[in-house]
Amino acid sequence: MQQTSSSPGLEQLSEPDLTAKLEPELLPKHVAVIMDGNGRWAELQGLPRIAGHREGINSVREMITLCLELGIQYLTIYAFSQENWNRPMQEISALMGLLEHYLSTERASLIEQRIRFRAIGRLDALPESARHWVRTTEQETAHLDKMHLTVALSYGGRAEIVDAVRGIISDAQSGKIRPDHLNESLVQRYLYTHPLPDPDLLIRTSGETRISNFLLWQLAYTELYFTATPWPDFRRREFLLALIEYQRRERRFGRVLSTVSS
Template sequence: MSHHPASNFDHLSEGELTAKLEPELLPKHVAVIMDGNGRWAELRGLPRIAGHREGINSVREMITLCLELGIRALTIYAFSQENWNRPTQEISALMELLEHYLSTERASLIEQNVCFRAIGRHELLPPSAQHWVRTTEKETAHLDKLSLTVALSYGGRAEIVDAVKTMMEDVQTGTLQQGLIDETTIRQYLYTHPLPDPDLLIRTSGETRISNFLLWQLAYTELCFTPTLWPDFRRREFLLALIEYQRRERRFGRVPSTVPS
């Protein structure tokens, strides 16, 4: 495998980039912080919602490429708990966009055998958005080619708080023994259960922080930061991120495999 940075592959076509992927080294679960929609719109003198709309096309391309490559899980950060602090008008437009996406894409998700699930504190979403989330979850629950998890009204710390509360309730009712709580137990109480932890996290738009996303699950995840704004993050950028991922040796705290122990 080439040890040049993935940026050295800029001259290659999408087909040539795909040929560089090694199927057995592909991540099983990719998580994405979709950042830069607002800036993309502002650079074009458009309202911020136009950037969010264009970003949906990037989501579509990610789903398609995951299906083509056999990547089993894709988790995207669509709306954080902190996003509730945005202007009311933008929040309303985002919720309308979410409903539009679910009502129009549902058939396509079903056709592609994609299981949709939302994680986060959904009770804070407007009732109509909650309705579309539940409907889409129910109609795709049996599908199994790709798990598409969408984080809505989500916060990583809130997820851990909710897990702790539920565990305490289960200890009180006797369904869980306090002395037996370990990392595996905690994982079972997280929103993302039963998904494996992400192998790769991609964040677009040049920001280099994880912004309260999947705090527990990202403990050993490879992090990939790109300056590309989310609406411009398409097949080619995803392929470059996957090539970059394959060049890394994942050790999970162990010594490199080339070093004698």
């Protein structure tokens, strides 16, 4: 893991200059984001915590817009973890209300921009009204393919693997698969994220340097980018800086890509 800060000189560049530094062939195809720091951002502003989550939606919008502009086809965001159910009920209710408001107001925009929406996680735990909006938005965007927006809700990486194992055992018992056919590709087909490719880049905001039970299987070879910027302040410029850092890295996947000759 690597705590990342901007390279010297980049902070002084304008957004068009930062964009010009991007090399299309080196951009990630799939970006995952742990959107951290909403509540702390609000508290520092003297605002209720939910205000930070509302402001964070604007960051989501900017990220979606930039992904569309750059041709980044997959964006997966960690919106609500299984552990978040332990938060005060008032905050949980406000977050569920915010989710419903986002889906009800943004659904038309997603369709217009040809964005497919999917939710992953143990969705049965969501309140009925929130679950309705999730399913409705999934159904109405299922045919779209310009970009895939995946939102992790009531999600846990360990729970995802447990659910995958349960699915494999069930299909093995019914004769749909044979135990000797079990391999990594088969396991991946039972994950919530199937058939999405694994993320190339994970971004976590607000200074924490852990993955917090997010996409544990899928992040095996993902580049990790950590920034102290809280999510409500993570806008277009911050995303450009993360992409520039990503394209500078040599992705080896366990191989040696170059050797030094004597």
